[in-house]
Amino acid sequence: MFSFIPPETYYPIYINVCLFLVIFTLFHTWILRIDNPSNLTFINVAGYFFLILLILYMGQREVSRYFGDTVNYAHAYQNYALGGQIEEDTDMGWHIFIKFMATYVPISTFFTVVSFIYIFPLYKLSITYLGQFWYYGFIMFIVSFSFWTYGVNGIRNGAACSLFLWGICYENRKLIMTLFFFLATSFHQTSLLPIVAFLITYIYNNPKFFFLGWLLCIPLSLTAGGVWINLFASLGFGDDRLSGYLTSSSVEGTFASTGFRWDFLFHSAFAVFAGWYFVLKRKFEDTTYNRLLITYLICNGFWILVIKANFSNRFAYLSWFMMAIIIIYPMLKKQFFSNQHFMIGKVMAVYFSFTYLMYYIYYS
Numbered sequence: 001m002f003s004f005i006p007p008e009t010y011y012p013i014y015i016n017v018c019l020f021l022v023i024f025t026l027f028h029t030w031i032l033r034i035d036n037p038s039n040l041t042f043i044n045v046a047g048y049f050f051l052i053l054l055i056l057y058m059g060q061r062e063v064s065r066y067f068g069d070t071v072n073y074a075h076a077y078q079n080y081a082l083g084g085q086i087e088e089d090t091d092m093g094w095h096i097f098i099k100f101m102a103t104y105v106p107i108s109t110f111f112t113v114v115s116f117i118y119i120f121p122l123y124k125l126s127i128t129y130l131g132q133f134w135y136y137g138f139i140m141f142i143v144s145f146s147f148w149t150y151g152v153n154g155i156r157n158g159a160a161c162s163l164f165l166w167g168i169c170y171e172n173r174k175l176i177m178t179l180f181f182f183l184a185t186s187f188h189q190t191s192l193l194p195i196v197a198f199l200i201t202y203i204y205n206n207p208k209f210f211f212l213g214w215l216l217c218i219p220l221s222l223t224a225g226g227v228w229i230n231l232f233a234s235l236g237f238g239d240d241r242l243s244g245y246l247t248s249s250s251v252e253g254t255f256a257s258t259g260f261r262w263d264f265l266f267h268s269a270f271a272v273f274a275g276w277y278f279v280l281k282r283k284f285e286d287t288t289y290n291r292l293l294i295t296y297l298i299c300n301g302f303w304i305l306v307i308k309a310n311f312s313n314r315f316a317y318l319s320w321f322m323m324a325i326i327i328i329y330p331m332l333k334k335q336f337f338s339n340q341h342f343m344i345g346k347v348m349a350v351y352f353s354f355t356y357l358m359y360y361i362y363y364s
Contacts, residue, residue: 002057007064011148014057015359018143021050022352025139029345034133039341043135047123054142055119058151059112068153070111077102077110093186094156117159118151121166125325128169129288133332136344140324143352145267146317157314160188161321164195171288193318197298201291207279210297214272217304222260228305261307264316267354268300271319271326278330289329296322327351 005013025046032039061067063074080086080102086095101110119142126137141147150158167180184191221228275293278284300319306312327347330336337343 002060003062007062007066010061010066011359014148015356018352019356021046021139022143022349025136026345026349029341029343032341034341034344040132043133047135047138050142051119051123051138055115056112058119059115060108061111061152063107068149069155070152073098073155074107077107081107090189091156091187093183094159094188097187114155114159115151118155118162121162121169124169125165129325129329130332136332136348137325137328140328140348140351143348143355144320144324145355145358146313146320147355149313150317150321154314154317157188157190157317158321160184160191161194161317163187164191164198165321168198168291171291190314190318193302193315194295194299194322197295198291200298201294205287205290205294207275207290207293207297210294210301211272211276211280214297214301214304217301218265221304221307226308229309261312265304265307268303268316268319268323270351270354271296271323272300274327274330278336282330282336284330284334284336286330286333289333292322292329293326296326324351 025043028039028042061070063070065071077098080099084099086092086099098110101113105113122141123134123138126141127134130137150161161184163180163184167177167184170176170180181191181195184195271293275297279290279293296319299322300316303312303315303319306315309315328344331340331344331347
């Protein structure tokens with residue numbers, strides 16, 4: 001384990017290394033063309049180095065309260081290591097996985113494998129869709145506002161959503177894609193939402209309709225938020241545990257515990273605006289991008305409907321984990337701006353600034 005790093009400094013180190021990386025990338029986008037050999041060397045060396053380092057950094061963390069539910073996962077792991085039986089749970093794939101790992105390897109190896117499952121698909125999706133410019137998509141993923149939290153706290157949810165992303169890398173090999181989707185739902189049942197949303201795109205793939213639907217969710221939530229919360233809870237979305245997240249009483253300090261979170265709606269709108277700008281205003285036509293965008297709009301629209309619920313971050317992540325690819329994808333596929341490489345750097349810097357400022361100003 002990285003026991004030489006105090007747990008309380010883990011996140012500040014991560015976010016400031018990201019700051020350095022984003023600034024250095026911005027500088028590169030300013031002085032070099034995107035296809036310049038020096039730039040290609042930089043993005044590959046920096047990208048692969050950071051990919052490996054981040055998996056180890058996140059995976060080899062100590063078990064500490066500074067990492068949220070890491071402590072609870074460690075307790076469950078210890079129980080299985082001592083011969084405990086697999087719990088009765090809807091997320092059986094996760095429990096089978098953790099029981100298998102606990103039988104053979106120490107907990108530090110388990111967290112490292114989970115970090116690989118969480119982070120590697122972000123690289124896989126980026127290189128599958130963005131080719132030699134994968135670095136920009138990958139960095140956007142890892143500087144996202146929700147990235148760290150679902151790597152060390154809600155790790156089961158984060159791993160499930162990453163398995164979903166891994167699955168859509170095999171869109172042309174449906175059997176493999178289906179296998180990854182099954183694994184995702186077996187890790188965390190809420191991943192059914194992005195899976196179903198993605199499958200809907202095979203039936204209807206016109207983003208304009210879903211933009212209107214997303215906008216409609218705002219007044220519906222403002223005027224009848226409680227109705228939607230009770231409706232989804234009564235339908236048993238996910239399982240009894242997750243229905244409880246929707247209907248439980250507010251707890252001090254929990255995300256979106258009271259009222260309509262305009263600040264996080266603003267954050268969600270980054271990807272919506274990007275999709276609107278490229279697809280509707282600039283007429284960007286790409287079937288794959290439409291699928292990703294529609295999936296995001298459906299999942300984020302669902303979260304808006306239940307935004308007033310306590311623990312609504314559990315549902316916000318079901319769309320936020322896709323924000324990075326929604327924003328950056330078009331600019332790596334088609335020329336929109338005169339100095340597009342520099343524009344990519346500026347977009348990356350603005351996107352990361354939300355994460356950075358939320359930590360140092362909002363949460364300070």
